[in-house]
Amino acid sequence: MRVRVLGAVELAATNGEPTLARWPRVRKLLAVLLVHAGDIVSVDRLGDALWGGEAPIDRSSAVHNLVYRLRVIVRSAGAADTVRVVTRAPGYVLEVDGAEVDSTRFAELVETARDRLHEAPQVAAALLDEALSLWRGPAFAEFADEEFVRAEAGRLDELRGAAAADRVEAAIALGRHDEAIGMLEPLRAADPLGERPRRQLMRALHGVGRSVEALQVYRDYRDLLAELGLDPSPELRELEAAIIRHEPSIGWIGPTSPANNLPQEPGELVGRADDVIQVTDAMRRARLVTLTGVGGVGKTCLALHVAAVVGAEHPDGVWLCELAPVGASSVAEVLAAALEVRQRHGLTMTARLAEYLREKRLLIVLDNCEHVTATAAQLVDALLRSCPRVRVLATSREGLDVDGERVLPVAPLETPARGASSPETIAGVASVALFVQRASAASASFELTADNSADVAEICRRLDGLPLALELVAPKVRSLSAAEIVARLDRRLQFVRTAGWIREQRHRTLRAVVDWSHQLLDERQQQLFERLSVFVGSFTLDGAERVAGGRLDPAEIADVLTELVDRSMLGARPGRGPTRYALLETLRLYGRERLRARGWETATRRDHADYHVELAVAASTGLTGRDPGRWVKVMDQHLDDLRAAHTWAVAHDPDLAMRLSAALFWYLEPGTFSEGVGWAERAIA
Ligand SMILES: Nc1ncnc2c1ncn2[C@@H]1O[C@H](COP(=O)(O)OP(=O)(O)OP(=O)(O)O)[C@@H](O)[C@H]1O
Ligand SMILES: [Mg+2]
Structure with missing residues (x-):
C-alpha cells in the first residue's frame, strides 16, 4: 500500500521509503484530499483546511503550488498510476485505487474477517492480525484533531477497536483463552465502561478455569456501573449466571480442566449465584470450607458446582469422596479409593494419603461428613497440616471443628414473600x-x-x-x-x-432425609427437638424451657439449643432482643410425629398452651401500661402459636381457652376484634 493514514500520513515510494517526511503541508494536503477521495474539494476549502484563519494573501496560488509539489512527489515515488490529483473546477479530486490506501484495505479485511468469525475463526484471526498490523499510530496522526479529519479518524479508531474485539472473539472461539486474556488488558483500559471487553474477559477467564476471577470481573463492573446508576445488560447477567451454572454452552469445566471424578452431567444450579461467590471467596481464605445445612438444602449440589468453578486452579485434580454410605472406620479408605491411592506396607492409610498428597495441588470434596464427623475431622486435620496445597470442600449437617475451618451455612432457596402470588x-x-x-x-x-x-x-x-x-x-x-x-x-x-x-x-x-439427621442426635437433643415441634412459629429460649419437660436444667437447655442449631436441626435468628429459634416446617412435622409416638404430645402441648396463656396475661397488663408497642410486637411474634394454643385449649381445656381469649382481648381489639370474638365464642361453645 502506497498511501497510508493509519499513523502518520505518508506516501510510500516503490521501495517502501516514506516520501513526505520533510513536507508537512503536502502531507496535510494529501490528508484533506484523501478524506474526500473521489469528490471535488474546492480551492477555498483546501485553503481553509490548510491554513485556517492565517491564509496567505494569494490563497489559490498557494494551493496550486502545493498540489504541484504533491504531483511531483507522487511521480517520483513511482505512484502516478494509482494516485492521481486531477484538476476539476472549482478545485481538485484525488483519484486513488482503494487497494493502495491502508485504511480502505483495513476496513475490507475487518469486514471479511467478521463474516468468517463463527465458521472459520482461524481464518478470521489471520485476517484480523493482518488488518491490525497496518496500524502504525493513531489515524492521521498529527492531524487527527483537525476539523477536516476528525470524523474520519474517529470512524477508523472505532473500527480498530471493533477489530481488536473480534480478534479476541476469534481467540476465544479457538479455545486460546490465555491469548485472549493478554489481548484484553489494553482493550479494557481503553474502554473502561465498555461491556464487550468485560464479557470477553469473563468468558476467557472461565475458559482457563479462572471462573472465580471471571465472576469477580462481573462484580467489579456491576459496582462500577452502580456508581453511575446503571445496570449491566441482561446478556452480561445471563453470562454470569451461565458461569455459575456451568451451562453446556460455555463448557462444564473447560477443555483445560484437570483430572476429576465429578459427575459428568450435574443438574443445573437454580439460584445460588451469591452462594457460589461466597464459597469461592471463602476457599481463597481457608483451605477447609464446610458447607452446613439441613438435609436436602442443596449442600452437595452447591459443592459440586463450586468444585467445577474452581476446578482448574487445582492441576492435580478435583476428587469427590462420598462419605454418606460409609462408616467411620473406613473414611480414609474411601478417600484413598476416590484418589486411586494404594495402601503401602508399613504405613497407615492416613500416613499413606499424607505422603501421596504432600506435593499435590488438588481439591477434595468430602461429601456428607455428618455421621463420621470426628473421624473425618481428624483425617482432614492431618492432611491439611502435612499437605500445604491440598484444599478441602466438605459438606455436612454440622461443622467439622478443625483449625482454620470456615463454616458456611447453606440456607434454603428464597421463597416468595407472603402475599406475592402473580x-x-x-x-x-x-x-x-x-x-x-x-x-x-x-x-x-x-x-x-x-x-x-x-x-x-x-x-x-x-x-x-x-x-x-x-x-x-x-x-x-x-x-x-x-x-x-x-x-x-x-x-x-x-x-x-x-x-x-x-x-x-x-x-x-x-x-428418610430427616431420619438420617435425627438418628445422629443424642437422646437429650432428640427429646428437646421433638418437644420444640409444638411451636408453629418462632420461639425464644424462654419458650423452649417451658416445653422442655422438666428433665433438663435451664443452662443445659441453652446448650442443647445451640447443639441443635449447629446440627442444622434448628434455625436461630439472633437480633436485638432475645434470639429467636424456629424449625423448618418439614422438621416440625417430623418432630411432632415422634412426639406423638412417645405419647408426649398432649403434655407438651399443654405446656405450650400454658406458656402462651401466661404470655398473653403479661401482655394484657403490658398493653395498657407504659410501653404497649413492645407488647404488641411480642404478641405479633407469637400470633401463630397463640392461635395454635387456643385451638388446642378449645378441644382439651375450655377454661384455659377462655383465659386465653380474655387475655387477648386488648391485643386483638384494634382491627382484629372479630377474630377475638371468634376465639372467645369457640372457647364458650
Ligand atoms: N440450587 C439448586 N438447583 C437445582 N437443584 C438443586 C439445588 N439445590 C439442591 N438441588 C437438588 O435438591 C436435591 C437435594 O440437594 P443436595 O443433595 O445437594 O442436598 P444436601 O444438602 O447435600 O442433602 P444431604 O444433607 O441429605 O446430603 C438434589 O437432588 C439436588 O440436585
Ligand atoms: Mg449431600
Missing part, C-alpha cells in the same frame, strides 16, 4: 423456579399461570424453599393440582415418595 412476581424467585422446572419435567403440560401461581407460591413457602422437598413434591403435578398439593402438605412425610431407583435411599422420602 406469576410475574414469583417466577424469578429461586424456589419457584426450581419447583416449576421439576414440575414441567414431570408433566409437559405444567405451566405457571395466573390460576395456579398463588398455590405454587404457597407450596414453596410451606416447604420452606427446601430443594429436596420441592423436588419430591413437584412431580405430584402429574395427578394433582397445585391447590390439591397444598391441601396435602401437612401429610408430606407420608405423601412424598419418589420413584426410588434414581435416588439414594436417604433422599427418596422426606421422612
Whole structure:
C-alpha cells in the first residue's frame, strides 16, 4: 500500500521509503484530499483546511503550488498510476485505487474477517492480525484533531477497536483463552465502561478455569456501573449466571480442566449465584470450607458446582469422596479409593494419603461428613497440616471443628414473600423456579399461570424453599393440582415418595432425609427437638424451657439449643432482643410425629398452651401500661402459636381457652376484634 493514514500520513515510494517526511503541508494536503477521495474539494476549502484563519494573501496560488509539489512527489515515488490529483473546477479530486490506501484495505479485511468469525475463526484471526498490523499510530496522526479529519479518524479508531474485539472473539472461539486474556488488558483500559471487553474477559477467564476471577470481573463492573446508576445488560447477567451454572454452552469445566471424578452431567444450579461467590471467596481464605445445612438444602449440589468453578486452579485434580454410605472406620479408605491411592506396607492409610498428597495441588470434596464427623475431622486435620496445597470442600449437617475451618451455612432457596402470588412476581424467585422446572419435567403440560401461581407460591413457602422437598413434591403435578398439593402438605412425610431407583435411599422420602439427621442426635437433643415441634412459629429460649419437660436444667437447655442449631436441626435468628429459634416446617412435622409416638404430645402441648396463656396475661397488663408497642410486637411474634394454643385449649381445656381469649382481648381489639370474638365464642361453645 502506497498511501497510508493509519499513523502518520505518508506516501510510500516503490521501495517502501516514506516520501513526505520533510513536507508537512503536502502531507496535510494529501490528508484533506484523501478524506474526500473521489469528490471535488474546492480551492477555498483546501485553503481553509490548510491554513485556517492565517491564509496567505494569494490563497489559490498557494494551493496550486502545493498540489504541484504533491504531483511531483507522487511521480517520483513511482505512484502516478494509482494516485492521481486531477484538476476539476472549482478545485481538485484525488483519484486513488482503494487497494493502495491502508485504511480502505483495513476496513475490507475487518469486514471479511467478521463474516468468517463463527465458521472459520482461524481464518478470521489471520485476517484480523493482518488488518491490525497496518496500524502504525493513531489515524492521521498529527492531524487527527483537525476539523477536516476528525470524523474520519474517529470512524477508523472505532473500527480498530471493533477489530481488536473480534480478534479476541476469534481467540476465544479457538479455545486460546490465555491469548485472549493478554489481548484484553489494553482493550479494557481503553474502554473502561465498555461491556464487550468485560464479557470477553469473563468468558476467557472461565475458559482457563479462572471462573472465580471471571465472576469477580462481573462484580467489579456491576459496582462500577452502580456508581453511575446503571445496570449491566441482561446478556452480561445471563453470562454470569451461565458461569455459575456451568451451562453446556460455555463448557462444564473447560477443555483445560484437570483430572476429576465429578459427575459428568450435574443438574443445573437454580439460584445460588451469591452462594457460589461466597464459597469461592471463602476457599481463597481457608483451605477447609464446610458447607452446613439441613438435609436436602442443596449442600452437595452447591459443592459440586463450586468444585467445577474452581476446578482448574487445582492441576492435580478435583476428587469427590462420598462419605454418606460409609462408616467411620473406613473414611480414609474411601478417600484413598476416590484418589486411586494404594495402601503401602508399613504405613497407615492416613500416613499413606499424607505422603501421596504432600506435593499435590488438588481439591477434595468430602461429601456428607455428618455421621463420621470426628473421624473425618481428624483425617482432614492431618492432611491439611502435612499437605500445604491440598484444599478441602466438605459438606455436612454440622461443622467439622478443625483449625482454620470456615463454616458456611447453606440456607434454603428464597421463597416468595407472603402475599406475592402473580406469576410475574414469583417466577424469578429461586424456589419457584426450581419447583416449576421439576414440575414441567414431570408433566409437559405444567405451566405457571395466573390460576395456579398463588398455590405454587404457597407450596414453596410451606416447604420452606427446601430443594429436596420441592423436588419430591413437584412431580405430584402429574395427578394433582397445585391447590390439591397444598391441601396435602401437612401429610408430606407420608405423601412424598419418589420413584426410588434414581435416588439414594436417604433422599427418596422426606421422612428418610430427616431420619438420617435425627438418628445422629443424642437422646437429650432428640427429646428437646421433638418437644420444640409444638411451636408453629418462632420461639425464644424462654419458650423452649417451658416445653422442655422438666428433665433438663435451664443452662443445659441453652446448650442443647445451640447443639441443635449447629446440627442444622434448628434455625436461630439472633437480633436485638432475645434470639429467636424456629424449625423448618418439614422438621416440625417430623418432630411432632415422634412426639406423638412417645405419647408426649398432649403434655407438651399443654405446656405450650400454658406458656402462651401466661404470655398473653403479661401482655394484657403490658398493653395498657407504659410501653404497649413492645407488647404488641411480642404478641405479633407469637400470633401463630397463640392461635395454635387456643385451638388446642378449645378441644382439651375450655377454661384455659377462655383465659386465653380474655387475655387477648386488648391485643386483638384494634382491627382484629372479630377474630377475638371468634376465639372467645369457640372457647364458650
Ligand atoms: N440450587 C439448586 N438447583 C437445582 N437443584 C438443586 C439445588 N439445590 C439442591 N438441588 C437438588 O435438591 C436435591 C437435594 O440437594 P443436595 O443433595 O445437594 O442436598 P444436601 O444438602 O447435600 O442433602 P444431604 O444433607 O441429605 O446430603 C438434589 O437432588 C439436588 O440436585
Ligand atoms: Mg449431600
